[in-house]
Amino acid sequence: MRPARMNKIRAVILDEKVDPVIRQLHESGLVELYDLSTKLEDPEWNALMTPAPSAEYGRNVASLTIKVSRILDLFSNVSVGEKAGLSGVLNPKVPAKKKLSFSSSEEIISNVENVLESVEGEISEPASKLAELENRKTILEMLKDSVKYLSGFDLDLKFLGEGSYTYIVSGLVSQENMSELESSLEEATEGYVEIVKGNPVNKSEKEQKIPVIVATLKQCADVVSAELRKSGFERLDIANVEGTPSEIFNDTEKELLGIENETKAILEKLNALSKKWTEEVLVLHEVLEIEKERAEAYSMTGKTERTHLIEAWTPKKHVKKVQEIIESASEGYAVVEVSEPDEPVEKIPVMLDNAKAVKPFEMLTEMYAPPKYNEIDPTMMIMPGFLIFYGIMLTDAVYGLLLTLAGLVLWKRMGKVSNGAYNLGYILTLSGLSTVFFGILTGGYLGDFMYQFLGMDIYTTGFALVNPLGESTYISAAKPLLSLGGIDVNNGPMAILLFSIVAGIIHLFIGLTVGLKESLSKGSVLDAFLNQGMWILLILAIVATVVTGNMMIAGGAVIAVIALCMIKGFMNGGILDALLGAMDITGFLGNVLSYARLLALCLATGGLAMAVNIMAKLLGDAVPVIGILIAIVMLVFGHAFNFVMNGLGSFIHSLRLHYVEFFGQYYEGGGKRFSPFKAKREYTSN
Amino acid sequence: MVFENPLLLGAIGAGLAVGIAGLGSGIGAGITGASGAGVVAEDPNKFGTAIVFQALPQTQGLYGFLVAILILFVFKSAPEWAMLAAGIGTGLAGLSAIGQGIASAAGLGAVAEDDGIFGKAMVFSVLPETQAIYGLLVAILLLVGVFASPGVTTIAALGAGLAVGFAGLSGIGQGITAAGAIGATARDPDAMGKGLVLAVMPETFAIFGLLIAILIMLGIMF
Numbered sequence: 002m003r004p005a006r007m008n009k010i011r012a013v014i015l016d017e018k019v020d021p022v023i024r025q026l027h028e029s030g031l032v033e034l035y036d037l038s039t040k041l042e043d044p045e046w047n048a049l050m051t052p053a054p055s056a057e058y059g060r061n062v063a064s065l066t067i068k069v070s071r072i073l074d075l076f077s078n079v080s081v082g083e084k085a086g087l088s089g090v091l092n093p094k095v096p097a098k099k100k101l102s103f104s105s106s107e108e109i110i111s112n113v114e115n116v117l118e119s120v121e122g123e124i125s126e127p128a129s130k131l132a133e134l135e136n137r138k139t140i141l142e143m144l145k146d147s148v149k150y151l152s153g154f155d156l157d158l159k160f161l162g163e164g165s166y167t168y169i170v171s172g173l174v175s176q177e178n179m180s181e182l183e184s185s186l187e188e189a190t191e192g193y194v195e196i197v198k199g200n201p202v203n204k205s206e207k208e209q210k211i212p213v214i215v216a217t218l219k220q221c222a223d224v225v226s227a228e229l230r231k232s233g234f235e236r237l238d239i240a241n242v243e244g245t246p247s248e249i250f251n252d253t254e255k256e257l258l259g260i261e262n263e264t265k266a267i268l269e270k271l272n273a274l275s276k277k278w279t280e281e282v283l284v285l286h287e288v289l290e291i292e293k294e295r296a297e298a299y300s301m302t303g304k305t306e307r308t309h310l311i312e313a314w315t316p317k318k319h320v321k322k323v324q325e326i327i328e329s330a331s332e333g334y335a336v337v338e339v340s341e342p343d344e345p346v347e348k349i350p351v352m353l354d355n356a357k358a359v360k361p362f363e364m365l366t367e368m369y370a371p372p373k374y375n376e377i378d379p380t381m382m383i384m385p386g387f388l389i390f391y392g393i394m395l396t397d398a399v400y401g402l403l404l405t406l407a408g409l410v411l412w413k414r415m416g417k418v419s420n421g422a423y424n425l426g427y428i429l430t431l432s433g434l435s436t437v438f439f440g441i442l443t444g445g446y447l448g449d450f451m452y453q454f455l456g457m458d459i460y461t462t463g464f465a466l467v468n469p470l471g472e473s474t475y476i477s478a479a480k481p482l483l484s485l486g487g488i489d490v491n492n493g494p495m496a497i498l499l500f501s502i503v504a505g506i507i508h509l510f511i512g513l514t515v516g517l518k519e520s521l522s523k524g525s526v527l528d529a530f531l532n533q534g535m536w537i538l539l540i541l542a543i544v545a546t547v548v549t550g551n552m553m554i555a556g557g558a559v560i561a562v563i564a565l566c567m568i569k570g571f572m573n574g575g576i577l578d579a580l581l582g583a584m585d586i587t588g589f590l591g592n593v594l595s596y597a598r599l600l601a602l603c604l605a606t607g608g609l610a611m612a613v614n615i616m617a618k619l620l621g622d623a624v625p626v627i628g629i630l631i632a633i634v635m636l637v638f639g640h641a642f643n644f645v646m647n648g649l650g651s652f653i654h655s656l657r658l659h660y661v662e663f664f665g666q667y668y669e670g671g672g673k674r675f676s677p678f679k680a681k682r683e684y685t686s687n
Numbered sequence: 688m689v690f691e692n693p694l695l696l697g698a699i700g701a702g703l704a705v706g707i708a709g710l711g712s713g714i715g716a717g718i719t720g721a722s723g724a725g726v727v728a729e730d731p732n733k734f735g736t737a738i739v740f741q742a743l744p745q746t747q748g749l750y751g752f753l754v755a756i757l758i759l760f761v762f763k764s765a766p767e768w769a770m771l772a773a774g775i776g777t778g779l780a781g782l783s784a785i786g787q788g789i790a791s792a793a794g795l796g797a798v799a800e801d802d803g804i805f806g807k808a809m810v811f812s813v814l815p816e817t818q819a820i821y822g823l824l825v826a827i828l829l830l831v832g833v834f835a836s837p838g839v840t841t842i843a844a845l846g847a848g849l850a851v852g853f854a855g856l857s858g859i860g861q862g863i864t865a866a867g868a869i870g871a872t873a874r875d876p877d878a879m880g881k882g883l884v885l886a887v888m889p890e891t892f893a894i895f896g897l898l899i900a901i902l903i904m905l906g907i908m909f
Contacts, residue, residue: 368807471831491833494828494831584891594898598824601821612756645742646745650746653813657813661883664880668880670879670880671877
């Protein structure tokens with residue numbers, strides 16, 4: 002019930018033997034390395050050893066990683082239109098793992114370099130050609146844009162720019178500046194200027210611009226440029242071309258078309274290459290990432306002249322294995338010492354350690370917060386409560402079946418590649434089964450579908466135990482389930498309400514009992530009594546009242562608890578807190594009443610399903626001919642909506658009952674997760 | 688007071704249930720939607736997440752709708768004042784959707800930054816729904832005829848509806864706290880426990896409302 006017990010492993014290893022040790026620890030994934038660098042700042046330690054730097058080969062690995070990433074980028078850019086469809090998502094392909102085993106970084110690096118060489122040999126030529134084509138394409142497109150504005154002129158554009166005597170420039174001027182520009186140019190050049198205007202063009206919605214070509218003497222170039230700049234002249238950059246604008250425009254378009262075809266061919270070629278190599282390159286990438294992690298692991302160790310010191314956390318059950326790994330990998334040139342945790346509990350990593358059937362539920366515990374090292378692991382206790390509450394809140398056999406199927410797809414299919422999907426799928430599958438169970442118990446099959454459309458009232462038969470909205474064969478005014486203090490439990494809602502409250506009280510009681518044990522193990526009996534004990538007594542008093550029918554027991558207990566709460570408040574901080582303490586009882590009451598949501602959400606699912614059925618039936622009856630189609634559409638969408646909304650709602654409300662009401666009694670959380678030093682292998686195996 | 692047609696008050700109740708709860712849901716979903724639009728503008732892939740969060744404040748409207756259907760189609764023979772009270776209680780408590788919208792907007796914002804916080808943000812965003820659930824609960828208890836005291840059959844029933852309805856407005860406060868707690872949890876995932884404690888505080892008042900409603904229905908003071 003607690004997180005896995007941890008040991009600290011300390012190993013001093015001869016220099017030459019460190020690498021295999023780190024390698025094999027990394028493959029095993031059994032330890033979490035302890036970063037010694039802060040500890041080594043301590044002068045006493047510093048006298049013995051210094052922090053080790055990252056391994057030398059890390060630099061080579063980093064530069065190779067950059068190369069490999071670049072190739073992967075290229076591949077992902079060229080492989081377009083190959084998205085995985087729905088079937089791909091639902092049934093993902095698990096990459097075949099390539100078996101590789103290397104004993105040293107040199108071997109890996111040379112292997113990576115070899116493969117890279119052949120990959121680059123094949124892709125470098127088309128890749129650079131592609132880049133060239135893309136470059137040319139942007140240039141041509143810019144030229145095309147500029148030339149487009151000059152389409153009205155019949156001038157060979159090779160004359161643009163500076164000639165031996167003239168200076169000719171083309172560009173756009175806004176309409177309102179035009180006349181002003183003309184006169185100022187006239188003035189500045191003393192008449193040695195020629196301005197040719199084209200047809201106005203719309204550059205954006207608002208402004209109209211006039212394309213112009215300005216020709217002047219070479220010696221006037223500077224003044225003309227200055228005047229043009231002042232008037233907001235937009236120069237069109239056209240150089241090194243020959244022919245009239247329309248000729249050039251056509252030529253560019255032709256060339257662009259050619260480029261496009263050429264690009265397509267190259268992309269196809271690259272795409273084929275990417276198909277051929279992607280897997281191989283992903284393998285390289287993974288190998289390099291693993292190597293990088295190893296190189297960096299060195300910086301967590303300490304170093305003397307001839308040895309390294311490694312410290313690491315490992316779960317107690319793996320200690321033997323880890324010891325063996327270190328000793329065999331170092332061929333005996335190592336001293337290993339195992340000790341109990343020597344750090345404050347906050348620093349000890351927490352690894353949840355549950356049976357395989359419970360493990361996926363760790364996701365729910367961790368969503369709140371993993372336990373502290375010395376705290377109880379609540380996963381085991383979440384599981385039954387979560388499933389029961391979920392089932393009651395969704396209560397519909399058909400919805401339950403759908404949920405089970407969805408859960409199975411997540412668990413068995415997508416779960417193959419994603420841990421999260423695996424866990425969620427497992428939880429949903431079980432929740433679905435629970436929903437089917439409670440659905441059958443309450444006769445919920447798409448709400449009251451059978452009654453509305455088949456005329457069969459399941460509640461008058463023996464097949465449904467409880468009718469969430471009224472009476473059934475087993476529970477009715479004539480046959481009340483039981484009588485409690487003057488109130489008959491004589492119909493479905495009351496029966497479910499009673500169940501909810503009783504389930505809540507039991508749930509709280511379990512939480513309080515666990516909390517009591519925790520408090521007692523931590524010390525003060527008084528604290529344990531004031532925090533949990535008195536509430537346990539209160540619950541027992543309520544049970545006694547129900548059994549004996551004597552209201553005095555519960556009344557006395559309530560008064561006693563209020564008094565105790567006030568005393569507790571007073572001890573914590575005076576009169577004011579004492580008054581606030583008296584409110585604690587409403588908190589307790591709130592906790593119990595909060596479970597009434599089981600009833601409300603159960604009714605909401607069944608009731609909304611019923612509303613969908615009623616509406617579908619009304620539509621089906623009211624609209625002639627196609628009414629039946631509309632009714633079917635209404636049923637499909639209505640039930641899908643209700644299923645999703647209430648499926649989600651049940652999940653979160655079931656969680657809430659655990660996080661707020663249940664955890665509130667005993668659980669705090671906030672531990673540091675155990676993060677193993679482990680090679681992440683998706684495409685390779687060792 | 689007995690009206691010629693007992694369903695008269697029931698019809699008003701049904702109208703109020705759908706109307707007020709719809710108002711709350713509309714505002715709540717609007718607040719989340721605004722946040723959703725911003726998130727989707729940044730990252731179109733977050734559309735699905737935005738839809739999920741926007742669905743949360745819509746449940747109140749559904750509860751209102753459900754109670755209206757129950758009044759009009761299923762429990763037509765319930766005491767007339769009980770029908771009206773059921774509608775008013777569900778409707779007013781449905782205004783908690785405004786608070787839920789605020790919390791969901793914050794939750795969505797946090798998830799846009801960090802996908803890993805989805806579950807926690809969900810839990811916080813669903814807290815302000817408790818009020819609406821209490822409203823629904825009281826409505827059902829009023830309608831199904833478990834209590835036959837004067838607290839259900841007379842105008843006193845209205846008191847039960849008003850108690851749980853107005854106390855349900857605490858959902859707005861709870862939504863604001865939950866939004867803050869989501870922010871805190873986004874920064875420090877371990878703050879969730881304490882955030883939950885703070886966010887659950889405003890629920891106390893909804894519980895008071897629920898208690899008084901139950902006492903009225905039991906007819907203890909008559």
